[in-house]
Amino acid sequence: MTSVNDLLDLLVLEKINDTEFNGMSKSVGSPNVFGGQVLAQAINAASRTITNGRILHSMHSYFLEAGNLKLPITYNVSIVRDGGSFSVRRVTAHQNETTIFILSASFHKKESGYNHQMKMKDEMKQPEELLSWTDMYNQFGDFLPKHVKSFLEIERPVEFKPTEIVNPLDRKDLPPFSDVWFKLKGDVSTLDLATKQQILTYISDYNILVSALNPHASKAHWGNTQTASLDHSMWYFRDFDFNDWLLFSMESPNASNARGFARGNIYTRDGELVASVAQEGLMRPKD
Template sequence: MTTANDLLDLLVLTQIDDTEFNGVSETVGSPVVFGGQVLAQAINAASRTITNKRVLHSMHSYFLEAGDLKWPITYNVNLVRDGGSFSVRRVTAHQKNKTIFILSASFHKPEIGYNHQIVMKSGLNQPETLLSWTDILKQYGDFLPKSLKAFFEIERPIEFKPTTFVSPAEKKDLPPFYDVWFKLKGDVGDLDLATKQQILTYVSDYNILVSALNPHASVAHWGNTQTASLDHSMWYFRDFDFSDWLLFSIESPNTSGARGFARGNIFTRDGKLIASVAQEGLMRPKNIKNE
């Protein structure tokens, strides 16, 4: 995948019947299916069973098994409830007769109410002044762990620009924070809100565990640490568009027991908060044996 249109083709599932859908996979550089893809495809399945114009406002999910890139994924949607204001869907993803993922999503009818939000960080470097992942690969490729270098070499439909970059060769611990700008590649035109939410969900599984690894960067990196998404939750607040850069501002309150916890907020460049994300992930040092 190289453009946003390629990503859209991946996220829109083939409908089998009213509540069953099939999806295919594309690698992002890892040997298993990318968690963001499964999240977004599951949201696509759930959204297509909503016929009352309600809007996705939250989802909660668990990754149960690694997905196989070679096999299609079947998504089954359970219409849990259609109440007066909210509709709830439960999605189960299967591959080769095995459940690999479960998700619950809630949709809300549009209503007018109170409004406030936290303020985006000030003083951050703007994306025009920063190195992209492609630029980092060109300048620091020889110093990156082999697995991270291979990850950066994969073509993808999103451009990422971290607000700061510290070469892994420096081997120093960093604060448990990570801020990264992102933007879709190519012209996506006018998208409906449901489609934009699915793309945003896909992107939200990128970068989030970096903040949990940062405090251990003197000894840990992606090459010597086994990582995997364990769960993922997301809350969607406001409409937005992909015509400009968006900021994913992430922090990690805790890492312990070979798990890292991170949470983040996604803002438009002018500071509008559009979503919040939380995830716990496996962060297992490969050189430590657990009995």
């Protein structure tokens, strides 16, 4: 995938009936289906059963089994409730007879109310000052460990620019934080809010466990640690524009029992808080 159009081809599901949809998969470098893809496809399925104009404000999900890249994924939507202000949907994803994922999503009618938000970090490096994953591959690819090089060489519809570049050969523990700018490739001028939320959900599964792995970087890395998303929650606060860079600012309060917990906030360049994310992931040292 090289542009937002390729991503939309993946995320917009084939309709089987009013509450059942089919999706296909594309690899992002893992042998299994990327969690962000399943999240976004499930949100696409749930959103297509909303007929009252309500806006997605939160979702909570669990990854139950690794997805097979070669098999289609069927998403079944249960219409749990359409109340006076909120609509709730439950989505179950299957491959053959196996349930691989479940998600609950809540949609809210547009209302006015109080406003406040957590401030973005001060003096954040701007994306124009930073190298992207593509830049890092082009400049340093011949010197990178094999697992890092193979990850960076994959073409993606999103460009990522971390605010700090960590030398993978310099084994030292790091603070439990990570900040990454991201921007879609291609024309995003016609995207509606529901579509933007689905794409943002897809992107939210990238990078977040980095902050949980950082404090153990002297001994742990992606090549010797089994990682997988276990659960994922997201809250959507405000509309936003994909024409400019967005910042995903992440932190990890805890790692224990072969699991790492991370949370993050997504901001516009001018500091408006768009969404918050929380995830616990498997972080199992390999023998």
